[in-house]
Amino acid sequence: MSTSESKRVAAEKPRGFIDRLGDAAAAEQRVVAAVGAVYERWGFEQLETSAIEFTEALGKFLPDLDRPNEGVFSFQDDERWLSLRYDLTAPLARFAAEEWNGLAKPFRRWQTGPVWRNEKPGPGRFRQFTQCDADTVGSDNPAADAEMVAMASEALEAVGVPRDGYAFKINSRRILNGVLESIGAKDDRARLTVMRAIDKLDRVGIEGVAALLGKGRKDESGDFTPGADLDAAGVKTVVDFVTLETTSRASVIEGLERLLGASEEGRAGLKELRGIDAVLNGLKVSDAQARFDPSVVRGLEYYTGAVFEAELTMTVVEDGRPVRFGSVGGGGRYDDLIARFTGERVPATGFSIGVSRLVAAQARLGLGEAFAQTPPVIVLALDAARMGDYFAIASELRAAGIRAETYLGSSGMKAQLKYADKRNAPIAVIQGGNELEKGVVTLKDLRLGAKIAANLGEDREAYARMREQVQQEVPRGEVVAAVQRMLAAKL
């Protein structure tokens, strides 16, 4: 009985999710390993938590009946709502609150793993992606914030980003709050609208921001976005803040000093930035690596103090156009998050690296090549009765630390070489009847062959000569040494 056409299951995956094969999969692990090693070195302890949490623990209201999956993947279990975590910070808050009594405080942990968001996917935006976070819970010292920035910059360099290829932008929500206070934007809706407007500086420019602060703005598609409805003086105040010269941390502090006036909240934010600056100077983090930038907002509502954003400033030209990578991580201080569980205010700060994004950038910038895996040497299987011999050869190569596999299909030699070619194998190990008689194996240098063949035309004779040239017979006992030599040879 055969499966009818209509009963076949479609081989497809849900939108917003991706498969990764080979180096694409391994690259993420290697980035996590490199970043995690930096966090470990700074004394952070690794934490693992479950992928699923109670929905209310994630700080999300119960999904309403019409749209139970708005933003987050949720389902009901024994009457209670469960959700896939959408970041690593909310699970940390839950863990810290749950284990509070037994933890050494301040509690410093790092964590990695996939997170899920049920949102419209786009290019470079998926519904599952990996984050790598570090957080300090139980310290309100600005030094903890400075440490996050310095450590994250070390992490970026650990994955190959050069020192002049990234920049951290730092601000404090308290400064923003001070500004909002001084222009009389009291209610939360107006404050949020102003912050969203500032957040769009990159995309819509200063004129766009000014429009969004005032009456609103019509974009190219004809869509109208209502503004925050500030008066002219209010717009000017905000614009002055977000356009402050950011070349040095000291000059920003100076500028803020001038613009902030008497706002108590703003003063507190400024004090915070001073504390961060002092520690960054001690850690020798330069103005170019970490700037104070009053236009940095970060969307997340839970931030209460310092906010950070890591941006890759390197560009690569693709299809004749420069491609910018933008933000590869962010974080900040969230002093109220843990209070949801304990009722007690616990100061905390953290930083999150978007691993998937960083890997994508790494690949396109060519930074990941040092991490790339060498493809395996392929041992051809020319005689089904001698599989044991072929596996013995591959095993010897593996024992010498060389990636090696034995061909397991049933095809002829030509197809096996095509297989090796497709796998990007550097070498094919051949032992058929001819070699067996002589007690040798043939090593074929596929990389060299590919290089030579690329310059050949239709000349079949030259091709045959090339074939002879790129392969050599070696005694069976010297296979490992000869493979090592061939792999080491420069092309």
Add this chain to the structure above:
RNA sequence: GCCGCCUUAGCUCAGUUGGUUAGAGCGCCGGAUUGUGGAUCCGGAGGUCCCUGGUUCGAGCCCUGGAGGCGGUACCA
């Protein structure tokens, strides 16, 4: 969520005012080549023309509704 464009082979696409059996290039499989990757030549496999309902003697093409993709915008804990 809103606005615009798009959907034909694994991929990129062609397809006449609506007319037999829907095509090309690339890729894939095989042969020319007794045991050798590329190139060349020959052959082969591969299709729910996104789905649905309709108009028509007849729909890949026209009409209704829907889904999916791309771009912009909004949201983003």
